[in-house]
Each structure stands twice: as structure tokens, then as C-alpha cells.
Amino acid sequence: MSHPDSLDVLLTPRRESSLVHLEHLPAREGQQGAWPEWADPDLVAGYARRGVTAPWLHQVQAAEAAWAGRHVVLATATGSGKSLASWLPGISAVRSATREGLGTSIAALNRRPTVLYLSPTKALAADQLYGLQSLLRDAAIGDVRPATCDGDTPTSERDWVRDHADLVLTNPDFLHFSLLPRHRRWQRLLRGLRFVVVDECHAYRGVLGAHVALVLRRLLRLAAHYGAAPTAILASATTGDPEQSAARLLGVPAENVTAVVTDTAPAGRRTVALWQPPILDTGEAFPEDQPTAPDTPGPWRPSGAPEDGPRRSVLAETAELLTDLVRARRRTLAFVRSRVGAEAIADQTRSRLDDRGPADPRDLADAVDLTATVAAYRGGYLPEERRELERALRTGELRALATTNALELGVDIAGLDAVLIAGWPGTRVSFWQQVGRAGRAGAEGLAVLIASDNPLDAYLVHHPEMILGAPVEATAFDPGNPYVLAPHLCAAAAELPLTEPDLETFGPSTPDLLAELCTRGMLRRRSTGWYWNYARPEDPAALTDLRGGGGPPVQVVEAGTGRVLGTVDAARADATVHAGAVYVHQGRTFYVEDYADDVAIVTERTVGYRTRSRSDKHITVLQTQVEQQCGPVRWAYGTLEVTERVVGYDRRRLPGLELVGSYPLDLPEHTLRTTGCWWSAPAEVLYDSGLTPADLPGALHAAEHAAIGLLGLVATCDRWDIGGLSTALHQDTLEPTVFVYDGYPGGAGFAQRGYALVRPWLTATRDTVAGCGCATGCPACIQSPKCGNNNSPLDKAGALAVLGLLLEHAPPQ
Known part of the structure; x- marks a missing residue:
């Protein structure tokens, strides 16, 4: 049951000033269509037993297009029933073999229609399998065999899937590394391939999107080799230009793709609240998962706002709000950008619940342990642990889950009352996906965006039109890279x-x-x-590595038992499981005794502190492939080495996270050899443009942010594919320098494109900054959602001076 008064639970008198903006999204009536004539009657009966007496109109339109052999993209909101549009034609096609009496001979089995389902995460594939198995049971269909197959699947089960499964649920990584290279062993699946379902296709953006587009081309090529001509069914969140994006993903003309974008499912009334934590007055804090420059000014405040001191941590605020929602029996997801944040919110929520005891008499009567109803969900858990958490959330055993964006995608979790979003998720597509988790299946729901101390977040909650009134982003990727x-x-x-x-x-x-x-x-x-x-x-x-993982994951192993607790991505391991680190796993704390050879040995230990790593990062110019001197400005493109090393860590006392001590670490450097473009100019020339030495860091930093944000205009990329660094004095150029580089080993061609089209690129950058109506900088011009220094220092006026100088001395195009 969904509660329309969830906001009242949060709006205590003490918190009323934290509510910056409230938006009510009205309810919408649904529009139903008729079941297609070709739909399998047993499957239709199964849907009816589940309460689906008639499909929504957009489901019918998408399913009809797919059955007719047209590629289709269904771009509607979270909870609008996109799965039915895929499984209705898919299962009906598989069952057609039985209805037509093809028999059970080896030859008949080799001609039997098959369906391949691709999802960006293992969690989503597992959830889809759960839903499929339930649907087939309700439909009393025993002759359709679904199965997941991915890197977690044991060899014996993988053999069964290859030989017998009709509906195979997997991910692009398994396709690339296993299925396609060994396609002769999978020829039964490929020969019968009727539909390829690409779920949550908006997740494939940037370099990942380019990789997945080429994996799909390879798949369709091999299917054609075995005599199949599968139809693609793509499901997406509401996104910009879905038809063009789907066509580029598949490698077909846009006119060959049918886009269904009108959502005809009913929607309950949703309330979206924009929230800013109160002024910090208790010393309470949580570690943010973004490094902060040690000597930078405080967070941005909206024009006219008082300088009222630092605000409470977004993680502490989210934990308190989540605590109240759990005590009020509201089922809630709390989204957070980092794995550390997910564990911190869950741990602090359990601690608050334990301190205060049950609030609802029903909990006391039922002997409900509130702390057991809260958990964290993130990458790095073992597969069986993830499946158990998903099951417990579906059944209601869990009231709250603090999660990374792993649950942003289409895992079917109905009946949630509220969603808390701890910090801006980076894109409007992600924001609306997370909001869509609240009040699914036509029920009312509450979504609260809680601003972090990043200036970008503060700007957004005070400028709701930037979130609620702006169109969602189009998916950018270039398979021709x-x-x-x-x-x-x-x-x-x-x-x-x-x-x-x-x-x-x-x-x-x-x-x-x-x-x-x-x-x-x-x-x-x-x-x-x-x-x-x-x-x-x-x-x-x-x-190639589709996701740029940078090496095998590090296993976290419990000393004494040898039990694997989980894994940590190679790129994050030095910072999170170094010797002396505190590793948190579902509220249990472990001390890292040793870290070597892709294994971290840990011992469970109760400690009164947390650890935070310190790192050093710099760029070295390895080779200048091409350069131009235009007046005082030198423009260059070449090979760079981006070096980062964790140099030490701090211990911080709980709960206030006061610094206890700092300790050095002797860990190896990690290098990214990539390509980038850069420009440099003598400091005196910049001073002649009106800048002072004190202005220079903020001006260069702001110009770097703006340029990265606008690179997508001349290179088909996403800002998350790009890295940058600005410095008032670089060791190789001996001048103030700004670097923009590809965030992938070997480069990805984005910076090269920027160098080739630097004049239109920087013209658009300057015009965007100059045309923005803000006074000192905002996300529409110089602030970045991925800045590691909390968007500080930034100087909008200085950036305009820098960009003006660059355009005055830009190379001719």
C-alpha cells in the first residue's frame, strides 16, 4: 500500500526550512488496447490471472511492430510495463513451434524460435528471470525454458542453457567475451533467433554505448550467417531522440525503427521535493565520496542567500529521513552515488533505529526488529547476496534499501512509497528513472532530491526549472570511433x-x-x-574491455575462514581496501590486515573510526603529435600519461569524523596512457587580459569545465568519457595549461576531434558561458557534476576572459 502522506512524515517543524521546492505531478488515466490475434492464448490467460486483463496501448503498439518484423524502441517511464511488450511476442513465437507441431526431434529443436535478452546489469537479468518464471507458472506454460547465463553461471548450467534454453537472459559483456567467440557452440540459439531484446538501452552511452553497438552488429551478423533475421525490441527510459539512438545502436537506418514514446499506463500522483539539509550545528558529518580541495571556499549559495555556514552532510540527512520513513512503515529506496555512501546510510539508519526503538505499536506487537528491515545494495556483493536482497525487497521483508544506481534500472519492485536521492545523480535521465521508482503501478509516491554540499546540487534545488522543466538528454555514442x-x-x-x-x-x-x-x-x-x-x-x-574496468576485481577475504565477502573494482581497490582501511559490509566493519595480489585479507573488528584515502594525480606529456603556435597561445595534441597514486589515509573518529591521525602508504602508481589536447600560454598574457594570480586557478578551472561540457557538440561523446586538468603552472609546458583527455586507455578519439575543431568548439563554449543568465556560474555553464574538487574554485568572469583570449588566437579551421 502506498501512503499519500509520506511527506508529512518528513516535514517536522524543525525541517520545514529544508524544503526548497515542491512539485506535484498529476495522476494519469491509463489507455488500454486489445490483445493481438497472434498472442499465445495460454500466455494471455496467464496475464489475466496476474490482473492484466488488457494491455496498455503503448504495449500493443510496440508488440505489434515487433511481430511484424520491424525493429522497435519503446521509450516510456519507469513502471509502464515495457517487459510485456517484449515477452508477449517473444514467448508467443517460441510457443508457435509447439502449436505448429514441429515435434521434438533434434532437427525440430534446432529450428525452434529463440529469444536473446540483454541487460546492462546482472541484477536486472535476474529480476527479469524471476518475473518470467512467475508469469509462465501463472500461464501453466511448461514448454518454454528461460534461463540466465552470465559470468556467474557455473559451467554445467551454462551447458544446459546452450543446449536447451529458449529465452536466454544475459548481458553485452558475456556476449562479447564468451558467446560470440564461441558461436559455433551456440548455433542452436543463433539459428532460431527471432527477437533480441535490449533492455534499458539508454544506459549505453559514451564509449560503453559505442562498444555495445558494435557487439550488436557482430551478433546480428552471426545470426544472419546461421540463417536468422532477428527483430530487435529496445526498451528505454524517456530519453531524447530514441529513434535515432536505437538506429545507431543497431546499425540500421532510422526509418527501419518504430519509436513508441507515448506512455498510456496509469500513473499515480507523484510529489517531487527538492531539499537542502539544514545548517550544521551538532558536529555531525559523514564522509563524502568526492575528494575536496583543502583550501577552497565554501559551497555556492543562491543569489541573496545568507552566508549561513556549512550545511549538514547529504548522507547524514538522508539517513535521518530514511529512519523516519522506516519507523512510519514506508517502503523506501535511498539512492546514493557511491558504494561507501550506500553502506554509510544503511549503517547510520540502523543505528538510529536501534537507539530509538519501534515507533509503531504494530512493530512492538509483531516483535519487528526495525534494524533488520534496512540494508545496503551495491556492486561488489556476491551474486547470491544480491539475489537475496532483491527477493527480500520484493516480499516486503526489507522496508528500506540504500543503493547505488544498480537499482535505478528496471528491476520490478512495486509498492514503494518513497525514494530519497542523496545528491544529484548527474543526468535528468537518471533523475527521472529514480523518481519513477516511487509509487509504481499507479500508486501515489514521494521522491526527494537532497542536495549535497556540491555547488551544483545547491544551484539545482534553488532552480527547479533546470530539473523539472528541461528536456531529458539524448544518448550520445559513436560506433564509428x-x-x-x-x-x-x-x-x-x-x-x-x-x-x-x-x-x-x-x-x-x-x-x-x-x-x-x-x-x-x-x-x-x-x-x-x-x-x-x-x-x-x-x-x-x-x-577491448567494454566497461574499462582496468583489471580483475580484488577479492575481499575474511581471515581464518577464507570466506569471500565481496569484490572491489580494480580502479577503486587502492583507495578502499589498502592495509589499515576499514571496509564496511552490511553494517559489519572489517579491518584490512593485508592487501596484495588482488586479494584483501580482512578481520571483523569494531572500531570507532572510519578511514579516508589521500591521493596524488598529475599529467605527463609523453608525445606531442601535432602542435600549432598562434600568437602567444600554443595548441597541442598527443599522448598523455595520467598518473594517480594513493599516498596515505586518514583516520576519522565517529560520529563527527574528526581527524585522528594521518598515515602514509607505499602503493604503486596507476597510470592511464591516453590521448588528449591541451593549450598553454604565458601567465603574463593572461594577466594582460585582466586576470590576477589569485584569479588564475578559478578561471582556468571554469574554462576547463565549460570546454568539457561542450565537447559533445563537435565529438560524439558523453562528458563522462572525458577527463581534464587545469593548472597555473605545468611541469612540461612551464606555463598555465588546460588539458582535456579521453578517459579510456589508448584514447577514444574525442580529444583529437576537439583539437581538429577547436575554433567552433571554443566558440560554442564561450557563447554558452556568456549567454548564461547566472551571475557567478551554474551547471548550465561552468559547473560539472563530476568535478573531484566540488566545483571550486570557479570564476565565471575569469573563464570568459580566458576563452576570449583563446578565440583571439585560435588556429584557423
Whole structure:
């Protein structure tokens, strides 16, 4: 049951000043359609037993288009029933083999229709399997066999899936590393492939989107080799230009894709609250998961707001609000950007509940332990632990879950009363996905965005039109990027020799790249096509990592028992599981005794402090591939080495996180060899533009942010694919310098494109900053949602002076 008064639980007299803006999204009536004539009658009966007597109109439109053989993208809100539009044609196609009496011979089984479902996360695939199995039971359908298959699937189960499953649920990573390279063992699935379902396709943006687009091209190519012509069904959140994005993902003309964008499902009334934590007056704090510059000014405040001191941590505020919602029997998700934050919110919520005891007499009567109804959910948990948390949330055993964006996607969790969003999630697409979790299935719900001390968050909650009145972002990715395309051409050639017709499949830059790969000895050209050079030692699929993980995950192992508690991404391990670190797992604290060889040995220990790592980062110019001197400004592009090393850690006493002591660490440096563009100019020239030495850091930093935000205009990329660094004196240039680099090993071509089109790029950057109506800077011009220094220092006027100087001396285009 959903509670319309959830906001009243939070709006105590002490908190009323924290509510900055309230928006009521009205309820919407649903529009139903008729079941298609081709729909399997048993499946229709199964839906009826689940209360679905008729589908929503958008479900019918998408399913009809897919059944007719047209690729379709269904871009509607969270909770609008997108799964039905996929499974109705998918299961009906599989059952058609039974109705048509194809028999059970080996030949018949090899012709049996199959469906391949791809999701961006294992959690979503597991949730879909749970829903499918429940649906098939309700429909009394026993001759359709669904199964998940991913990196967690044991070999014996994987063999069964390969030989028998009709509906295979997996992810692009398994497709790339396992299924496609071993396609001959999967030819039963590929030969019968009728539908490819790409769920939450808006998640594939930037370099990941380019990789997944090429994986899909390889999949469709192999399916055609085995005689299949599958139809793609793509499900997306409400996003900008879904038809074009879906076409680019599949590699087909946009006119071959049907976009269904009108949501006809009923929606309950939703309340969206924008919230700013109160002034900190108790010393209470939580560690933020973003590094903060030690000598920068305080957070931005809206024009006219008083300088009222630091505000309470977003994590502390979220934990207190979550505590009250749990005590009021409201089922809630609390979204937070970091894994550390998810554990901290869950731990503090349990502590508050334990201190105050049950608030509802029903809890006391039922002997409910409130602390047991709260948990954290994040990456790094073992698969079985994730599945158990998902089950407990569905059944209501858990009232609250503090989660990273792992539960932002379409895991079917109905009946939630409220969603707390701890800090701006970075994009409006993510924001609306998280808001859509509240009040699903037509019930009323509450969503609260709680501002962190990042100036961007403060700006947004005081300018609701930037969130609630602006269109959602379009998905940006470029499958023609040669840095991404080249290794996929190698993988494709190893799967099946590339031929002339394949050139169109992979795009116009393919012929030149194939010639280059042959020159480098990766491929061999023959009269019949391009072949992988099997004399090479590399596994062609291992030439690229879809998600840029940077190495194998580090296992967290409990000393004495040898039990694996979880894993930590390689890129984060030095900062989180170094020797002496405190590792938190579902409220239990572990002390890291040793960390080496991709294993962290931990011992459970109660300590009165938490640890926070300190790191050092710098950029080295390895090779300047091209440069131009235009007046006093030097423009360059080349190879960079971005070096980062964790140099120590602090112990901070609970609960206020006062500094207890700092300790050095001797850990290796981690380097990212990539490509980037940069410019430099003598400090005196910048001073002549009206800047002072004190202005220079903020001016350069703001110009860097603005340039990164506008690079997508000239290079098909997402700002999350780009890194940057600005400095008033760089050791290689010996001048004030701004770097913009690709955040992927080897580069991704984005910075190269920016260098080639620097004048239109920086013209758009200057015009955007100058045309923004804010006084001192905002997310629409110089603030960045991914800034590691909390968007400080930033100087809008200084950035305009810098950008004006750059355009005055920009190279001709």
C-alpha cells in the first residue's frame, strides 16, 4: 500500500526550512488496447490471472511492430510495463513451434524460435528471470525454458542453457567475451533467433554505448550467417531522440525503427521535493565520496542567500529521513552515488533505529526488529547476496534499501512509497528513472532530491526549472570511433572472416581501418575477405574491455575462514581496501590486515573510526603529435600519461569524523596512457587580459569545465568519457595549461576531434558561458557534476576572459 502522506512524515517543524521546492505531478488515466490475434492464448490467460486483463496501448503498439518484423524502441517511464511488450511476442513465437507441431526431434529443436535478452546489469537479468518464471507458472506454460547465463553461471548450467534454453537472459559483456567467440557452440540459439531484446538501452552511452553497438552488429551478423533475421525490441527510459539512438545502436537506418514514446499506463500522483539539509550545528558529518580541495571556499549559495555556514552532510540527512520513513512503515529506496555512501546510510539508519526503538505499536506487537528491515545494495556483493536482497525487497521483508544506481534500472519492485536521492545523480535521465521508482503501478509516491554540499546540487534545488522543466538528454555514442571500432573488427574477423558486404555493417571508416590492421599484422587480407592473424598471441576478444574496468576485481577475504565477502573494482581497490582501511559490509566493519595480489585479507573488528584515502594525480606529456603556435597561445595534441597514486589515509573518529591521525602508504602508481589536447600560454598574457594570480586557478578551472561540457557538440561523446586538468603552472609546458583527455586507455578519439575543431568548439563554449543568465556560474555553464574538487574554485568572469583570449588566437579551421 502506498501512503499519500509520506511527506508529512518528513516535514517536522524543525525541517520545514529544508524544503526548497515542491512539485506535484498529476495522476494519469491509463489507455488500454486489445490483445493481438497472434498472442499465445495460454500466455494471455496467464496475464489475466496476474490482473492484466488488457494491455496498455503503448504495449500493443510496440508488440505489434515487433511481430511484424520491424525493429522497435519503446521509450516510456519507469513502471509502464515495457517487459510485456517484449515477452508477449517473444514467448508467443517460441510457443508457435509447439502449436505448429514441429515435434521434438533434434532437427525440430534446432529450428525452434529463440529469444536473446540483454541487460546492462546482472541484477536486472535476474529480476527479469524471476518475473518470467512467475508469469509462465501463472500461464501453466511448461514448454518454454528461460534461463540466465552470465559470468556467474557455473559451467554445467551454462551447458544446459546452450543446449536447451529458449529465452536466454544475459548481458553485452558475456556476449562479447564468451558467446560470440564461441558461436559455433551456440548455433542452436543463433539459428532460431527471432527477437533480441535490449533492455534499458539508454544506459549505453559514451564509449560503453559505442562498444555495445558494435557487439550488436557482430551478433546480428552471426545470426544472419546461421540463417536468422532477428527483430530487435529496445526498451528505454524517456530519453531524447530514441529513434535515432536505437538506429545507431543497431546499425540500421532510422526509418527501419518504430519509436513508441507515448506512455498510456496509469500513473499515480507523484510529489517531487527538492531539499537542502539544514545548517550544521551538532558536529555531525559523514564522509563524502568526492575528494575536496583543502583550501577552497565554501559551497555556492543562491543569489541573496545568507552566508549561513556549512550545511549538514547529504548522507547524514538522508539517513535521518530514511529512519523516519522506516519507523512510519514506508517502503523506501535511498539512492546514493557511491558504494561507501550506500553502506554509510544503511549503517547510520540502523543505528538510529536501534537507539530509538519501534515507533509503531504494530512493530512492538509483531516483535519487528526495525534494524533488520534496512540494508545496503551495491556492486561488489556476491551474486547470491544480491539475489537475496532483491527477493527480500520484493516480499516486503526489507522496508528500506540504500543503493547505488544498480537499482535505478528496471528491476520490478512495486509498492514503494518513497525514494530519497542523496545528491544529484548527474543526468535528468537518471533523475527521472529514480523518481519513477516511487509509487509504481499507479500508486501515489514521494521522491526527494537532497542536495549535497556540491555547488551544483545547491544551484539545482534553488532552480527547479533546470530539473523539472528541461528536456531529458539524448544518448550520445559513436560506433564509428576508430579507437573502439578497430578491436571489434579484429574480434569479428576471428568469429567469421570479414567480407565486402560487412563493410556497410560496421560503417564508412571500416575499409581504412582494415587496411591499417593488416599493416600492423593484426588481420590478413585474402581474396575472400579479411582474416584474424592466428599467429598472434592475443585473444581478439580481449583486445577491448567494454566497461574499462582496468583489471580483475580484488577479492575481499575474511581471515581464518577464507570466506569471500565481496569484490572491489580494480580502479577503486587502492583507495578502499589498502592495509589499515576499514571496509564496511552490511553494517559489519572489517579491518584490512593485508592487501596484495588482488586479494584483501580482512578481520571483523569494531572500531570507532572510519578511514579516508589521500591521493596524488598529475599529467605527463609523453608525445606531442601535432602542435600549432598562434600568437602567444600554443595548441597541442598527443599522448598523455595520467598518473594517480594513493599516498596515505586518514583516520576519522565517529560520529563527527574528526581527524585522528594521518598515515602514509607505499602503493604503486596507476597510470592511464591516453590521448588528449591541451593549450598553454604565458601567465603574463593572461594577466594582460585582466586576470590576477589569485584569479588564475578559478578561471582556468571554469574554462576547463565549460570546454568539457561542450565537447559533445563537435565529438560524439558523453562528458563522462572525458577527463581534464587545469593548472597555473605545468611541469612540461612551464606555463598555465588546460588539458582535456579521453578517459579510456589508448584514447577514444574525442580529444583529437576537439583539437581538429577547436575554433567552433571554443566558440560554442564561450557563447554558452556568456549567454548564461547566472551571475557567478551554474551547471548550465561552468559547473560539472563530476568535478573531484566540488566545483571550486570557479570564476565565471575569469573563464570568459580566458576563452576570449583563446578565440583571439585560435588556429584557423
